[in-house]
Amino acid sequence: MAGEKTVIMDNSGIKRAITRISHEILERNKGLTDVVLIGIRSGGALLAEEIGRVAEVIEGVKAPVGAVDITLYRDDVSGHLPHHAVGKTDIPFSLDGKRVVLVDDVLFTGRTIRAAMDAMMDHGRPACVQLAVLIDRGHRELPIRADFVGRNVPTSIKENVAVLFDDKNQPVEVVLEK
Amino acid sequence: MEFKHKDIIALRDLSKEEIELLLATAESMRQINSRDIKKVPTLRGKTIINLFYESSTRTRTSFEIAGKRLSADTVNITPSSSSATKGETLADTALNLLAMKPDIIVMRHAVSGSHYFLSSKMPGCSIINAGDGTHEHPSQGLLDMLTIRDRFGRLDGLKVAIVGDITHSRVARSNIQGLTKMGSQIYLAGPPTMMPPGVERLGNVTVCATMQEAIQDADVVMMLRIQQERQGKTLMPNAREYSRYFGLNPQNLKLAKPDAMVMHPGPINRGVEMSSYVVDGDQSHILKQVENGVAVRMAMLYHVCGGELE
Numbered sequence: 001m002a003g004e005k006t007v008i009m010d011n012s013g014i015k016r017a018i019t020r021i022s023h024e025i026l027e028r029n030k031g032l033t034d035v036v037l038i039g040i041r042s043g044g045a046l047l048a049e050e051i052g053r054v055a056e057v058i059e060g061v062k063a064p065v066g067a068v069d070i071t072l073y074r075d076d077v078s079g080h081l082p083h084h085a086v087g088k089t090d091i092p093f094s095l096d097g098k099r100v101v102l103v104d105d106v107l108f109t110g111r112t113i114r115a116a117m118d119a120m121m122d123h124g125r126p127a128c129v130q131l132a133v134l135i136d137r138g139h140r141e142l143p144i145r146a147d148f149v150g151r152n153v154p155t156s157i158k159e160n161v162a163v164l165f166d167d168k169n170q171p172v173e174v175v176l177e178k
Numbered sequence: 179m180e181f182k183h184k185d186i187i188a189l190r191d192l193s194k195e196e197i198e199l200l201l202a203t204a205e206s207m208r209q210i211n212s213r214d215i216k217k218v219p220t221l222r223g224k225t226i227i228n229l230f231y232e233s234s235t236r237t238r239t240s241f242e243i244a245g246k247r248l249s250a251d252t253v254n255i256t257p258s259s260s261s262a263t264k265g266e267t268l269a270d271t272a273l274n275l276l277a278m279k280p281d282i283i284v285m286r287h288a289v290s291g292s293h294y295f296l297s298s299k300m301p302g303c304s305i306i307n308a309g310d311g312t313h314e315h316p317s318q319g320l321l322d323m324l325t326i327r328d329r330f331g332r333l334d335g336l337k338v339a340i341v342g343d344i345t346h347s348r349v350a351r352s353n354i355q356g357l358t359k360m361g362s363q364i365y366l367a368g369p370p371t372m373m374p375p376g377v378e379r380l381g382n383v384t385v386c387a388t389m390q391e392a393i394q395d396a397d398v399v400m401m402l403r404i405q406q407e408r409q410g411k412t413l414m415p416n417a418r419e420y421s422r423y424f425g426l427n428p429q430n431l432k433l434a435k436p437d438a439m440v441m442h443p444g445p446i447n448r449g450v451e452m453s454s455y456v457v458d459g460d461q462s463h464i465l466k467q468v469e470n471g472v473a474v475r476m477a478m479l480y481h482v483c484g485g486e487l488e
Contacts, residue, residue, distance in 0.1 A: 069206065072218040072248075072480075086206040086480070122215040 008153055008161075009174035014134065017150030018047070018171075021132050022054040024148050029099050032061045034127065036098045040116045041069045041087045043105030046169045047134060051103060066091035073115035095124030101148075105163040107133040110144035135174055137161045181481040185305040187293040188314040189355040197356055201324050203477035204470070210247055211472055221250035221483060224281040228254045229271075230308070231262065231287045236444055236468055237308050237317065241284045244475035250281075268292060272299040282482060284308050290348075304482035312346050318443050319352030321474040323360065325467050326398055329439050334361025339392040339434070341424055342402030342451055343372040343413075349443045350402060351380075358382045367392035368402075368424060371413040389424050396434040400441045401426050401451045417450045427453040431461065439463045 009017070029035050032055060039048025045067035052065040069087035102116055113131060120126070132148035137155040153176070155161060160177040179199050189197065210218055226245040230238050238254065245252040257263060261271065268287070275283065282304045285293060290311030297305045309315040327333055338357055344350050344366055354364055358381035366377065367389045377383060386392040393399050404420065414420045426440065440452075440461045448454050456462060 072210075072220040086203045086477075088206050089209055118219070122218070123213060 004178040006176045006178075007173050008176045009135070009151060011172055014150070014163075014171045014174065017134060018050055018054055021134075021148045021150060022051050022058060025051070025101055025130070025132065026055060026059055028130070028147070029101075032059050032063045034097065034099050035101060036064045036066065036093065036095065037101050037103055038066045038068055038091065038116075038120060039103045040112060041067055043163050043165070044103045046165055047105055047163075047171065048101075048103040049169075050171065051101075051132065064093050066093065068116050068119050070112060070115040070119055073119045075111060075115065089119065089123075091120075091123050095120060095126045098124075098126050100126040100129045101132055102129055103132045105134050106161050107131075107136045107144075107146050107149075108139055108161075110140045110142035113144050114142055134163055134171075135161055181484060184482060185293070185297050185307075186316055186478050186482060187297065187305060187307045187310075189316045189319050189352050189359070190314065192316075192356075192359075194359045197320070197323070197359060200320055200474070200477050200481060201327065203480060204320070204324055204473040207476040207480075208470070208473040210476070211469075216247050217249060218247065219249045220480060221245070221248040221281075224250040224483060225279070226250045226252045226282045226284060226479065227275060227280045228252060228308075229260075229275070229283055229285040230255065231257050231285070232309065234286055234308070236471065237286065237315075240468070240471040241306075241308060241317075241475050241479075244472050244479055245282075247472070248476055248479055250479065253280075268296065269299055272296050276300050276303060282306060282479060285310075287311070306478055306482060309348055311348065312351070313348055314352045314355070315348040315443075316352050316356075317471065317475050317478060318349050319356040320478070321467055321471045322349075322353055322400070322441060322443070323356050324470045324474055325441065325463055326357075326362075326439070328466070328470070329463065330397065333357060336362045336397040337365065337395060338362050338398040338400060339365045339367065339396040340400045340402065341367045341389050341392060341426065343404055344368050344377065344402070345372045345374045346405045347402045350400075353400065354380050354383060365392040365396065369414055369420070389426075390430060390433055393426075393430065393434045393438075396438055398439050398441060399426060399431065399434050400443075403443065403445060404447055404450055417447075421450050425449075425451055425453065426456050428455050428459070431456055437461075441467055444468070 037048040037052050039045030048065050056062045067090045069089045071086045130147040133146045134150040136149045136152045139157050163174050164172045166172050179195055242252050284306045286308040287310050290313035292310050293305050293307045307316055340350050364383045365386050367386045442464050
């Protein structure tokens with residue numbers, strides 16, 4: 001049925017997932033030395049800020065947080081480009097030799113991540129790139145997988161998964177739309 | 179907000195929202211121009227022809243760089259190297275170019291309105307106006323608006339003085355069309371022989387008798403080039419007299435607001451419409467205009483590719 005929405009992760013669920021992801025990032029990278037967080041606009045950028053805050057509370061150090069807009073790197077523009085304005089890529093530091101954690105809200109086909117990696121590589125040569133997502137909904141079309149996952153949600157390709165944010169840019173809940 | 183035009187020929191054809199969209203995209207494009215790798219893959223596989231029937235340094239280079247930074251393939255055609263010198267008509271040139279399947283044609287032409295004609299001959303190909311006769315120069319209008327907005331954070335309510343040869347200036351027309359849509363107030367000054375009758379009908383435009391009146395308390399002072407190539411000999415007695423009555427110098431610039439910005443579309447006739455003290459002074463934003471030109475033209479190329487066929 002069109003427009004039917006189910007909440008698949010509530011606010012406290014999101015908070016717990018972000019806390020766990022933050023711990024896993026710290027564990028994998030043995031702290032925050034050389035770690036930078038890059039969020040994919042728009043949802044991923046907000047989550048990257050959130051992970052940055054939580055990791056700072058745990059570790060006492062703040063990792064640099066940047067944002068990348070992938071509009072100019074999309075692979076589905078051959079016929080008609082999207083008409084909307086191009087968002088800002090905001091990476092005010094060098095990525096050379098950094099351990100980049102790329103953050104997105106929902107991992108689906110993997111094409112967004114491919115575009116984001118291309119966009120990022122034009123800003124420098126990171127030592128390594130890891131991927132953190134709040135939701136992995138499957139249906140990959142490219143050989144891409146996430147290193148840190150909030151929750152795996154099996155979905156039908158016709159469904160839509162959205163992470164909703166409030167007007168203060170705080171994540172509220174994750175909904176599945178049929 | 180979506181951009182639905184196939185062509186950008188005149189700012190007169192664009193709504194306020196569409197101009198805002200182009201400026202917003204240009205701001206994002208600017209980031210690409212300041213980093214080490216100044217290229218994005220967006221227009222990969224697109225072909226852009228720069229067809230310049232009139233000479234140009236800034237505009238042509240700027241459009242070419244804009245195309246290359248978006249990964250399009252750009253080709254330049256200039257009058258001396260084209261079949262126009264052998265007498266080929268614009269219609270025939272258009273059909274021949276169309277046969278080579280370009281995606282965008284950026285044209286500068288001495289005849290006002292020639293882009294509408296070109297567009298009618300070239301369905302499926304986007305046309306961008308890089309200056310047509312004394313009609314419009316939309317990319318210059320947009321980059322001027324972006325430069326002004328950078329400085330003041332807004333366009334509405336600003337007093338903009340445009341001084342010089344208004345009749346022959348496509349830059350003035352594009353700025354009047356664009357800025358009045360965005361809510362600026364335009365004050366024009368120039369010799370009566372260079373002031374088109376009825377120009378007030380273009381919108382929020384006031385024609386002033388003297389240059390002093392126009393730049394009094396202005397936020398922006400935009401000086402125009404004396405276009406010797408378009409004028410007959412009778413429009414002004416000589417350059418020295420023009421400079422005395424309509425040239426911008428440090429003294430009359432004091433009439434404008436203390437933080438007023440000075441602009442010029444280039445190329446400058448130093449000592450005629452502007453003294454070198456002003457050109458190289460603190461209030462001059464002339465090179466900032468050129469810098470913004472690349473970003474604005476990237477935004478124009480990007481959005482016409484997304485436009486639907488009209």
